[in-house]
Amino acid sequence: MTGDSESPALRRLIFRPARLILIGLICFNFIYIGRVATQRYLAFETGAFDLGVYAQPLWNFIHGNGFYLSLQDATGSLRWADHIEPILFLIAPIYALWPDPRTLLWLQAAGLSLVGLPLFGLAARRLQNEWAALVIVLAYFLLPAAQAVMLFDFHAVTLAPLFLLSAFFFLDRALALQGQSLWLWPDAPPLNDTAAGDKRRPTEQTETASPHRAYGLAGLFFLLALSTKEDISLHMFMIGLYLLALRRRWWEGGSLMIVGLIWFYGAFEVLIPFFRTSGKQSLFVGWFETLGRTPAEIALAPLIAPDKVLSLFLRPDNLPPLAMITIPLALLPVAGLPFLAMAVPSLAFSLLSQNPTPRQFETWHYTAPMLAFILLAAIDGLARISYYGPRLLSRLRPFSRPVSPPAITTGLTMLLLITALTYQYLRGYSFLSALPEWPEVTAHHQLGRELAATIPPEAHVLAQAQLVPTVAHRQEVAIWSGPLDTAYDYIWLDLSHPRLPNRFNAHAEFLTGMIIEHSFGSVAAKDGYLLLKKGAERIPLPEELFSFTEYEQLPATAQRFEAVFGDTLQLVAVQPDVRRLATSETEPQVILYFEVLRQPAEEYYLFIYRLDQSGAITGATDYAQPALYWWPTSRWQTGDQRQVRVNTIPWWTGDKTVFGYAIGFSRRDDPWDVSARLPIGLTGAVNPPGSQPTDNNTLLPIIAFRRVAGLPRPSPLTILLED
Numbered sequence: 208m209t210g211d212s213e214s215p216a217l218r219r220l221i222f223r224p225a226r227l228i229l230i231g232l233i234c235f236n237f238i239y240i241g242r243v244a245t246q247r248y249l250a251f252e253t254g255a256f257d258l259g260v261y262a263q264p265l266w267n268f269i270h271g272n273g274f275y276l277s278l279q280d281a282t283g284s285l286r287w288a289d290h291i292e293p294i295l296f297l298i299a300p301i302y303a304l305w306p307d308p309r310t311l312l313w314l315q316a317a318g319l320s321l322v323g324l325p326l327f328g329l330a331a332r333r334l335q336n337e338w339a340a341l342v343i344v345l346a347y348f349l350l351p352a353a354q355a356v357m358l359f360d361f362h363a364v365t366l367a368p369l370f371l372l373s374a375f376f377f378l379d380r381a382l383a384l385q386g387q388s389l390w391l392w393p394d395a396p397p398l399n400d401t402a403a404g405d406k407r408r409p410t411e412q413t414e415t416a417s418p419h420r421a422y423g424l425a426g427l428f429f430l431l432a433l434s435t436k437e438d439i440s441l442h443m444f445m446i447g448l449y450l451l452a453l454r455r456r457w458w459e460g461g462s463l464m465i466v467g468l469i470w471f472y473g474a475f476e477v478l479i480p481f482f483r484t485s486g487k488q489s490l491f492v493g494w495f496e497t498l499g500r501t502p503a504e505i506a507l508a509p510l511i512a513p514d515k516v517l518s519l520f521l522r523p524d525n526l527p528p529l530a531m532i533t534i535p536l537a538l539l540p541v542a543g544l545p546f547l548a549m550a551v552p553s554l555a556f557s558l559l560s561q562n563p564t565p566r567q568f569e570t571w572h573y574t575a576p577m578l579a580f581i582l583l584a585a586i587d588g589l590a591r592i593s594y595y596g597p598r599l600l601s602r603l604r605p606f607s608r609p610v611s612p613p614a615i616t617t618g619l620t621m622l623l624l625i626t627a628l629t630y631q632y633l634r635g636y637s638f639l640s641a642l643p644e645w646p647e648v649t650a651h652h653q654l655g656r657e658l659a660a661t662i663p664p665e666a667h668v669l670a671q672a673q674l675v676p677t678v679a680h681r682q683e684v685a686i687w688s689g690p691l692d693t694a695y696d697y698i699w700l701d702l703s704h705p706r707l708p709n710r711f712n713a714h715a716e717f718l719t720g721m722i723i724e725h726s727f728g729s730v731a732a733k734d735g736y737l738l739l740k741k742g743a744e745r746i747p748l749p750e751e752l753f754s755f756t757e758y759e760q761l762p763a764t765a766q767r768f769e770a771v772f773g774d775t776l777q778l779v780a781v782q783p784d785v786r787r788l789a790t791s792e793t794e795p796q797v798i799l800y801f802e803v804l805r806q807p808a809e810e811y812y813l814f815i816y817r818l819d820q821s822g823a824i825t826g827a828t829d830y831a832q833p834a835l836y837w838w839p840t841s842r843w844q845t846g847d848q849r850q851v852r853v854n855t856i857p858w859w860t861g862d863k864t865v866f867g868y869a870i871g872f873s874r875r876d877d878p879w880d881v882s883a884r885l886p887i888g889l890t891g892a893v894n895p896p897g898s899q900p901t902d903n904n905t906l907l908p909i910i911a912f913r914r915v916a917g918l919p920r921p922s923p924l925t926i927l928l929e930d
Contacts, residue, residue, distance in 0.1 A: 225337035226337070236323070240320065244309075251673045253673070255673075257361060259679045261286075261295075282484055308679065325373045326586075342627075362572050366431075370429070370435065374428035388454075436576065444471070447460040525566065528566045537619070539619070542591050546584040553573070654734055661730075666696040670700070673707075698738075700737050702752075705796060708856075710855055756837070756850060757847070759848070766780060768909070770888070775808075775811070776885075780799075782797065797852075811840040811873065812840075812872065812876050813832065819866060820864065860919070865912070866919075867908055873885070885905065886904050887904055911924045
């Protein structure tokens with residue numbers, strides 16, 4: 208009878224519309240994010256940092272070599288030399304079941320998707336509204352800073368939001384069972400579990416339910432959160448401080464503060480120096496040298512040197528990252544200040560660092576430790592405004608019709624939904640964005656995996672950073688940075704990779720090294736991939752290596768041109784390629800497609816010019832693009848179809864709203880000699896408006912960009928004339 212009577216209640220508990228949608232959102236986010244992340248891996252868009260630095264030590268551990276890591280041998284031979292992440296002991300058995308870097312990507316997608324469960328539970332209890340809680344979860348999935356965490360390689364700390372929010376969920380329940388509240392201003396209502404479908408009276412629940420189990424689960428999840436990264440210890444201290452100072456929970460708050468301080472000291476002052484070469488402090492201490500020389504000094508800097516901290520905090524470049532975590536959530540975290548304050552350790556790490564990379568919240572993973580607190584602050588802010596908003600309005604407009612708290616909640620929820628969707632369109636990575644992230648996996652990438660499979664597992668490999676995850680399952684692997692290091696058995700590069708520019712003539716230096724260093728010979732050279740083996744026969748590089756400069760079909764989305772340089776080369780299309788995830792190379796790339804009308808009688812040098820908003824020339828490239836370095840125009844034949852990826856760009860346009868690119872061919876290796884440039888003729892009607900040649904008919908404007916919400920987007924060339 209009991210089971211029969213509980214069955215309808217269980218169905219009501221599960222099959223509520225908001226909860227069914229929640230499950231659908233979680234499953235969809237898991238599948239979508241997992242697919243995009245694995246596409247990035249298959250397209251060689253992940254890297255040694257930070258997928259390779261997890262794949263190699265995990266592979267070594269399951270093969271009995273500890274968490275050995277050769278990728279950072281200069282700092283220490285174990286993963287613990289950089290980060291203390293005991294959670295890897297729990298990840299290792301999972302990795303042993305499917306030893307593949309994609310296991311980590313799917314695990315990360317699962318952890319960050321499951322965040323929706325405790326987030327929904329906390330929001331439903333705080334707001335007493337499951338639909339508002341559902342929008343909070345959706346806003347989290349749409350948050351570009353969270354999507355960057357989900358998609359940028361793998362990091363153990365990305366599991367921290369799930370553990371922290373789960374810990375808060377059970378802590379909230381433990382306190383509520385005692386008639387206390389985790390929240391303040393206002394306190395949460397008594398526990399009636401409306402979000403859980405329990406219809407018992409609050410007093411009846413309190414009498415029959417014990418907080419001990421909830422405390423135990425909260426403690427377990429707090430420990431799991433600590434195991435994801437050493438700096439979670441400072442967040443634990445802040446949680447304890449909140450409980451002790453603002454909620455008067457002496458036992459809970461004091462325990463978390465003590466545990467946080469012990470783990471901070473043990474990780475930063477004992478374990479990391481022990482595992483690092485020569486017992487040095489953490490690598491990241493150097494990012495804060497103006498605040499202190501040790502982790503303890505840096506952590507105490509707000510008390511010891513508040514003027515220095517304030518000066519660093521008030522830097523203008525700190526405003527964009529703060530906007531990235533508040534504006535997409537309709538500024539609600541600002542109203543949830545008590546919980547937002549718990550994110551201070553990670554915010555301080557990003558905002559006070561001398562390295563600008565941690566401030567790029569929508570590019571890298573640095574918001575992972577603070578995500579839980581930002582989301583809690585959004586929940587708390589919504590609840591606080593809903594509670595105090597009607598009271599404030601009644602004082603400001605005493606004779607107007609009163610507005611109820613549920614009405615405020617509904618209005619703010621709709622505002623949050625609209626803001627999250629709009630911001631996602633402007634700056635997100637999903638299919639809802641104007642600039643979605645979906646890497647294309649081609650036959651070129653499949654060829655790369657086939658070449659990787661030919662490298663013996665016992666071989667020591669020196670590889671390009673983006674290729675490292677594919678060959679990380681071995682005892683020794685390192686990142687190629689220029690020289691041909693004879694300490695390795697194989698060297699593997701992809702000369703065509705978008706992230707292998709020819710800056711400072713790096714490709715020429717590599718070729719020079721191949722000529723001078725006789726220890727290596729090529730065993731595979733095809734479509735841009737070059738695999739060198741120590742001791743292999745030295746043979747001339749085959750033409751197959753340079754097939755990456757050829758194309759068969761034009762992309763459907765490319766802008767068509769019919770522009771002839773001299774009477775030799777015809778530009779037929781231009782394809783923009785804007786890359787922004789996990790890269791500091793923020794300048795838009797373009798791919799140029801040419802047809803060779805006549806074999807060039809001499810070498811022609813291609814230069815790309817930067818145009819300002821009026822169309823004036825403000826810069827030019829100084830090194831050959833990789834495709835032209837390896838297969839220069841002097842080798843182009845009549846009838847050839849050649850493509851050139853422009854990825855070696857010396858300028859920065861981050862402060863420009865409107866800018867563009869133009870191209871020109873010159874008989875001399877000098878971008879400013881107008882007399883040496885080939886004249887340009889437009890022969891067809893497909894050329895876009897605004898592409899009329901300039902600078903004595905020697906430069907062709909090919910594309911314009913306008914920054915919208917801070918991101919460059921391809922725009923009509925005519926915008927260069929409008930301004």
